[in-house]
Each structure stands twice: as C-alpha cells, then as structure tokens.
Amino acid sequence: MHNVSFRQILLVAATLLAFFTLSASYSMADDSAVSKIREAINDQKQNIQKQKQVLLKLTREERDMFGELASIEDRISDIERKLFKSEDELTKIVAEEKSAKEKHAVLQEDLDKIVGNLKMMLAKLWPIHSRKLENKFGSLEDWESSDRNFVWLASVYKDAKAELTKAENQSKMIFENLEVQKELRIKSEKKLTAINKTKDLLLKDKLSLLSGIRQIRSMKMSREEELKALLDTINKLNYKLKSLTSKKILNFKGELPAPCDGKVKINFDPSAKPPVRGEGFETNGNINVKSIFWGKVVHNDTLRGFGRVVIIYHGYNYYSLYAYLSESLVKTGQEVEKDEVIGKTGYYPALKGTGLYFELRFHQKPVNPEKWLSR
Template identity: 70%
Template sequence: MVTKTHLLTVILALLMLCGAVCASAESKVDTLKNEIQDTRQTVKHQKKELLKLTREERSMFGELAAIEDRISDVEKDLFQQEDDLAGIMEDEKAAKTDQRVLEDELDEIVTRLKLMLARIWPVHSRKLENRFGSLDNWKQADRNFVWLASLYKDTKTELDKAEKKADEINANLEVQKDLRLKVEAKLAEINGTKDSLLKDKLSLLSGIKSIRALKISREQELKGLLETINKLNYKLKILTSKKIANFKRSLPRPCAGDIKIRFNPSAKPPVRGIGIKTNGNVDVKSIFWGKVVHNDTLRGFGRVVIIYHGYNYYSLYAYLAESFVKTGQEVEKDEIIGKTGYYPKLKDTGLYFELRFHQKPVNPQKWLARD
C-alpha cells in the first residue's frame, strides 16, 4: 500500500517541475516589464514628436493670422481704390457729358454764325463793289458795319468761350485718364499683393493640413501605444496580482462537503492535508489560478491532480474519480478540474486536499474561506 510518505516523495519530485514553471512565470513577468518599458520609451518619443508638431502648427497658425490681417488691410485698400476709381469714372463720365453739351452749344453757335454770314455777306459784297456806296447814304452803311462788327465780336467771344471750355474739358479728361490709369495700376498692384498673400495662405493651410494629418496619425499611434501599455499592465497585474498569498483565508473550498480529516503534521502518520467527505461524486474546483503540473493515477490515491499557483505555491487533489484537465493546461479560479471518487479512509466519496509552500505543507483550513 502506498503511504503518505510515498505521496510526499512524488510531490517532492514534482517540485522541480514547479520550479521550472515558476521560472517561466518570472520570465514572463520580466518580459512584460521590458515590453512596458520599451513601449513607454516609444510613448515618450511620440509625445515629444507631438509637442514639436503642435508648436509648429501653432507657429503656422500665427503666420496665418498675420497673413489674414494683411489680407484684410489689403482688401480695405482695394475697396478704397475701387471706390476712388468708381468716383473718377463717374467724374469722367460727367465730364464727357458736359463736353457733349458744350460741343452741341458750339455747333449751335457755328450754325447761327453761318446763317448770319450768309445773310450779311451779300450786303457786304455790294458795299465793297460800290466802294461803300454813295456818300449821301453813309450813315446807313456805317450802322450796317457797326452792327456787323458787333455781331462778329459777339460771335468770336462765344466761340472763344466754347473753345476754352472745350480745352478745359479735354484737359480735365486727360487728368481723369491719368488718374484712372494710376488707380488701375494701384488696383493691379494690390490685387497682385492679395494674390501673393492668398497663395501664402493656401500654402500655410496646406502645411497645417499636413501637420494636422500627421498629428492625428501620431495621436492614433500614441493612443494605440497607451492601449498597449494598459494591456501589458493588465497582463502584468494579472501575473503579479494573482498571488495566492494575498488571498489567505478567502480561497474557495475545492468541493462541497464536510471536513472529516484535519491537518495534523505531528500525528503518526502525519496528516499533511484535509479529508472532505462528499455527497456522491461532486465537482472538484481549482482553488486559484494556476497551471496543471501533474494529472495521473497514483496507486493508493486514485487520480491525483497537482496545480502550480506561482510563487512556490501549489495545491493537490487526490482520490478523484475522473479529471477534466491535462498536464500543462492553465486553469482559472473555480474552474472544474474533476469529480470526487471513493476515499478509502472515509469509506465514502470524498477528496484529499493539500496546499504546499515550497516543500512544506501548510494548513489548508487557514487559507480556505469559512462557510
């Protein structure tokens, strides 16, 4: 018959395997820590890049604001110049209208003058032929000549006025033309400045758009990196927080039933675990997260499952009728790993359960939660 000492020998043989698993877990923790550190370094670099892009974007926005202010000033000048040009064109139009009126008046004067000359000329011609006629009619001739001279004088005066006015209008039109040319040149200059500013503005907007797209890309990358860190931290937390030592006096019972055999390492033979009597074949559950390091039959103890919980803690489940796990399988807390079988010492169905730290058994009742 296999004794408890024999079972202990088997367990001790498995401790080497548990140590390897422990080393593997510690290696995973170290790997995760290194990954987190590397990712944090990348995040730090990405934040610097984002800060640099943000500063560059702000600088561009400052330049853009300055350009927009200049464009606003240029547009004000442009509107003023356009108003000036419109006024000059109105003046030019009015001057042309006045010129046409004066030209019409001049045409009327010339027409009247022609009519007057047409009527006077025969009389004048006869006077010349008659060498001013008879002396006895001199008074009449004198009156005719005085009247004719007065008419010439008045006509000449009006003609001079019309010509002077026409000269003034033509000069004014030349001034208006010069002013209009200057305004048009100024408009072209202002429009050129405006077009140049708009080109600079579009260039800045394009640059800002590119920087913003790059920022969005960097922010998404940063978000992904932070999510990665969170996931890695979560995994690390799982690995480091799943310390069975932190759950002392709160671990669930491995199965439902009454404790009939209690922990007593001083007894002869020593009792290194507890015996639980069950009502038939009930579910046996893992008391904590861990990895199955043994799953096989052991003469005198039925099927035995040993689960390593990290940090040199492991639990043992004996007298199983069947098991639902495989060696190397990771199990969750409260995961069903098998069914209770016949427990010879109890002469009934039950479970023999041990909890060990390093190579020493510990009292399971101080670790399990009370009902």
C-alpha cells in the same frame, strides 16, 4: 520507532527533488513571463513617449502654421481695407471723368451752335461786303439808304464779333476741359495700376492661406475642386485691366492662335470618365508656349495633378490654363501680350512624352477650346 527501508528513503528524496525542480521551473517560467511583460510595457511606454513627442511637434507646427495663417489673414484684412479705399477713390475719379466728358459734350454742342450762328452772319455779310467793295459804298446821293445800311452792318458786325468772342471763350473752356479729362485719365490709370498691384499681393496671400489651410486640415480635394477654389479666389479680386478695355476675348472667338505648335491628341470631353476639360497637345520636344490673348498672369506655380501651371486672366471672366510646363518665363502679376512666350512644354504623363495641356474657362466653367482656337 518504525523501521524505514533504504528504498523508502530514496523514494521520498526523489519526490522531494522532483518537487523542488518543478517549483524552480515554475519560478523561472514566471520570471520569464514577468520579464517579457515588463519589456512590452517599456516598449509601449517608449512608443507612447515617441508619439507624444511627434504629437507635440505637430501641435507646435500646427500652432506655428495657424499663427502664420493668422498673420496672413491680418495682412489680407489690412490690404483689403486699403483696396476698398483705393477702389472708392478710383470710382470717384471715374465719376469725375464721366462728368467732364458730359460737360465737354455740352460745351461742344454750344460751340457748334455759335459756329452755326457765325456762318449765318457771314453768309449775310459777305454779299453786302462784296457789293460795297465794288461801288465804294454806293452813291453819296443815297445817303439815307447808305446810313441805314451802315447802321445795320455795324449791328451785324457787333453781333458777329460777340459770337466770335463766345466761340473763342467756348473753345478755351473745351481745351481746359480736355486737359482736365487728360489729368483724370492719367490719375485713373495710375490708381488702377496701384490697385492691381495691391490685388497681386492680396492674391499671393490668399493662395498661401488656401495652401496652408489644406495642409492643416489635410483636405482631400480633387484637382478640379482645387482649380475651382483657385479660380474663385482670383475671380473675387475683380481685376480690371487697362490693356483689355478695347480688347474683348469674346470678339476673337474662333480666331485665337493655338498655345503651341503640335498635334491635338486629347480632345475636350467633359462627359468622359474621368472628364477631359481641355485639350492635350503633343509636341516635338520642349517648345515655346504662347499666350492665346492679352491678359494678366494670375497663377505661376505647381498645381496638384497639372505639374507647373500658368493661368492667365483675359478680362470679362475668361481664363486660360497652360499645364505640364518644363519652365515658365513669366511672373504672377505680369501683363502679357497676345502670342507672347510664357514658358516651355514639359513631360505630359498622359501622352508619355512632351506636350501641353490647355484649358479655357469662363468663370470656373471649362469651355471647348476647339470653338475658340483657329485651326
């Protein structure tokens, strides 16, 4: 048996103690690392779960929105079917009205001929009638001559009476034709009013559809692209307005009133960067904004980059746009008069005060308002 010193025992004990301490510290470090990893995994799981819930919610919302859009599309299809039918009916009414007008022209021409014949007969009869009144039908000694005159006069009177009867019948037919035209015109106007109301509903649904599609697809459209898409949608509806049949905006070029009182601070400059496609009016507070011409309100809502906007269709593919309104006083589908108040000016960011941004467009292309407005 070997002799072991106390010092050796202490050294072995110290070594063992150090080993166990080191092992314990390694074990604690391992536990801490594992704990952190587990916490990170749990956090990740929670984040994934949250993302899944958000994704599920968005999916449901998207599905609901697509369902709503599908419903709108179905409604649009139904309205368009009714619209096509109504427009076909209107085309037939217009054709009937045209035919009635053509018939009226023929009847009037025939009546003019009849009246001409009557005038010629009267021109022949009147001198003879006057002479007979003077000499009491002449001398009885000239009986043969008087008899011939009498027979001739009777024949002329008979022809004149026949022509007069023709004239009366022709006048009656013309009167009846005018009544038919009147009924067709009333029918046409009613049908046109109904068609435009249907188009108003269609426009509302199509704009909702455009808005919904943009939201779902997160479409990054410039405000010009958005405005063009809007005008294209309106243009395809092909509105025909009763009030504009005799009022063409093109005939008033250079004579249109300014949309509001104020100074033009921003001028039309499509080549600028960014392009300026209209004019900016600086105003003294929230003042009246007026329609520059007769037309129909086809948009009355906010539009990205323009604030509250009213767009008026003036017929023949001309539109006017009034932006940065503090309020609008019209409704979509409403027909407005020239100089009618449609809203109030609001805050115009580019001018850092109250004002109005105004555009005039042909189809979707902006035109220089300076050439159209009277100064």
